[in-house]
Amino acid sequence: MDQVDEPMLEPRGPLSDEATQFRLLLDSVTDYAIYMLDPDGYVKTWNPGGQRIKGYSPQDIVGTHFSRFYTPEDVAAGLPQRGLEAARNDGRFSAEGWRLRKDGTRFFASVVIDPIWVGDELVGYAKVTRDITERVQAQQRLREAEASLLQAQKMEAIGKLTLGLAHDFNNLLGVVINALELITMRISHDPRLTRNVEAALRAAERGALLTRQLLTFGRGQNLTPQPHDLNRLILELADLMRRSCPENIELRFDLAPGLPVLQVDRSQLEAAILNMVINSRDAMPDGGEILIRTRRAHTAIPAATEHAAQDMVCVSVQDTGTGIPQELQQRVFEPFFTTKDIGKGSGLGLSQIFGFALQSGGFASLDSEPGNGTTVYVHLPVGSTSE
Ligand SMILES: Nc1ncnc2c1ncn2[C@@H]1O[C@H](COP(=O)(O)OP(=O)(O)OP(=O)(O)O)[C@@H](O)[C@H]1O
Ligand SMILES: [Mg+2]
Incomplete structure (x- = not known):
C-alpha cells in the first residue's frame, strides 16, 4: 500500500503560541541560568537553571539587583556595573569568575551578557x-598532577647524574686523601710543608663530606637500617639541637607516645633532623620557636605510581621563621640550591633529607608561607627496611 504523506500540521496546544514556546524552552533549561535584567541591572525573569545553579527561587530574586551574585571584592571593584556597560557599549560581554550562591x-x-534593544531604546x-x-x-x-610528576622526574634525573659524579669524586678524593696522608708522614721535619699538606687534607676531607651528602641525595648511600625508637633518638639529640641554636630560639617537643619502632639508618636520620633544625635556626635571625613533632600517619608516597596508603611515622620540624617563597618551595630540595651567603650554606641539607627519606621508603615534604614559618616533614614507613 502506498504511504500517503500526511501534510505537516501546525502544532496545537501549548506549543501553538510563540510566547508559551519560549517560556517552556527556558523552563526546561536547568544547566544554564538564563534571565533578564532591566537596564539598571535588576532581575526581571528567572529560570530553573538559575534556581539550580544559584539556589534562589524566582520569589527570592526577581526585583533584586544582580550584583548580589558577585563577591564583595568584585562588587567593591565595580565589576557588575562594568559588565553592563561593556555589554551596552560593545554589544556583548563575556567573562569567567567566582560568583556567590x-x-x-x-x-x-x-557569564555572557547581551543588551536588548528595541529600536534605539535599551530595554534590558x-x-x-x-x-x-x-x-x-x-x-x-x-x-x-602534571607539575608534581615533572618535579619527581626532574629530581630523579638530577639524582642519577649526581650519583654518578659523586661516586667518581669519592673515589678520586679517596686517592688524594691517601696520598696526602702518606706525604704528611714523610715530611714531618718540615713545618711549612706540613701546614700546606694539612690544609690540602682538610679541603679534600671537606670535599669527601660533600660527595657523601650528594650520594645520599642520589640514594647511593650505604644505609644500615636498625630498629630505633624515634622519640628516644630525638630526645638524645635534644642537647645537640639546643647547643646549635642561640638563646632567643625556643625548642619545643611534641612527641606522640607509643610510636612503632622504625628500621632506619640512625646517623642519616640524626643528620636529617639536625639539618631541619639548623635550617629553622637560620630562618629565624631574630629568634623564634622550633617545634619538633612526631606522629603516626597513614598516607601514600606522593610521587609513587601506585598510590596505596601505608602506615608511616612522621617527624616534622616547624619554625616561626621567614618562610619560603612559593616559587622556590620545590627547588629547595635540589642539591646546591641555597639562598645563603657563600660559606654559610652549601645547599645540601634538604637534599640529604630528600634522598634519605626516599631511600628509606618514605618521602620528604614541606609546608611554608612567606612570613609565617616553615614545616618540613619526613615520613618514614613502619616495619619496612631500607633498600
Ligand atoms: N626552615 C626554613 N625556613 C626558610 N627557608 C628554608 C628553610 N629550610 C630551608 N630553607 C631554604 O632552602 C634552602 C636550601 O636548604 P638546604 O638545607 O638544602 O641548604 P642550606 O641550608 O642553604 O645549606 P646547607 O644545609 O648545605 O648548609 C636554604 O638556603 C633556604 O633558602
Ligand atoms: Mg640547610
Whole structure:
C-alpha cells in the first residue's frame, strides 16, 4: 500500500503560541541560568537553571539587583556595573569568575551578557550563566598532577647524574686523601710543608663530606637500617639541637607516645633532623620557636605510581621563621640550591633529607608561607627496611 504523506500540521496546544514556546524552552533549561535584567541591572525573569545553579527561587530574586551574585571584592571593584556597560557599549560581554550562591558558597561561572534593544531604546539585558566549577577544578588537579610528576622526574634525573659524579669524586678524593696522608708522614721535619699538606687534607676531607651528602641525595648511600625508637633518638639529640641554636630560639617537643619502632639508618636520620633544625635556626635571625613533632600517619608516597596508603611515622620540624617563597618551595630540595651567603650554606641539607627519606621508603615534604614559618616533614614507613 502506498504511504500517503500526511501534510505537516501546525502544532496545537501549548506549543501553538510563540510566547508559551519560549517560556517552556527556558523552563526546561536547568544547566544554564538564563534571565533578564532591566537596564539598571535588576532581575526581571528567572529560570530553573538559575534556581539550580544559584539556589534562589524566582520569589527570592526577581526585583533584586544582580550584583548580589558577585563577591564583595568584585562588587567593591565595580565589576557588575562594568559588565553592563561593556555589554551596552560593545554589544556583548563575556567573562569567567567566582560568583556567590544563595547559601554563600562560591562557584566558578562562565557569564555572557547581551543588551536588548528595541529600536534605539535599551530595554534590558539577557544574561546567561553556566557553572563550570567542576571543569576548572579538574583542570587545576590535572595541572598539579602534571607539575608534581615533572618535579619527581626532574629530581630523579638530577639524582642519577649526581650519583654518578659523586661516586667518581669519592673515589678520586679517596686517592688524594691517601696520598696526602702518606706525604704528611714523610715530611714531618718540615713545618711549612706540613701546614700546606694539612690544609690540602682538610679541603679534600671537606670535599669527601660533600660527595657523601650528594650520594645520599642520589640514594647511593650505604644505609644500615636498625630498629630505633624515634622519640628516644630525638630526645638524645635534644642537647645537640639546643647547643646549635642561640638563646632567643625556643625548642619545643611534641612527641606522640607509643610510636612503632622504625628500621632506619640512625646517623642519616640524626643528620636529617639536625639539618631541619639548623635550617629553622637560620630562618629565624631574630629568634623564634622550633617545634619538633612526631606522629603516626597513614598516607601514600606522593610521587609513587601506585598510590596505596601505608602506615608511616612522621617527624616534622616547624619554625616561626621567614618562610619560603612559593616559587622556590620545590627547588629547595635540589642539591646546591641555597639562598645563603657563600660559606654559610652549601645547599645540601634538604637534599640529604630528600634522598634519605626516599631511600628509606618514605618521602620528604614541606609546608611554608612567606612570613609565617616553615614545616618540613619526613615520613618514614613502619616495619619496612631500607633498600
Ligand atoms: N626552615 C626554613 N625556613 C626558610 N627557608 C628554608 C628553610 N629550610 C630551608 N630553607 C631554604 O632552602 C634552602 C636550601 O636548604 P638546604 O638545607 O638544602 O641548604 P642550606 O641550608 O642553604 O645549606 P646547607 O644545609 O648545605 O648548609 C636554604 O638556603 C633556604 O633558602
Ligand atoms: Mg640547610
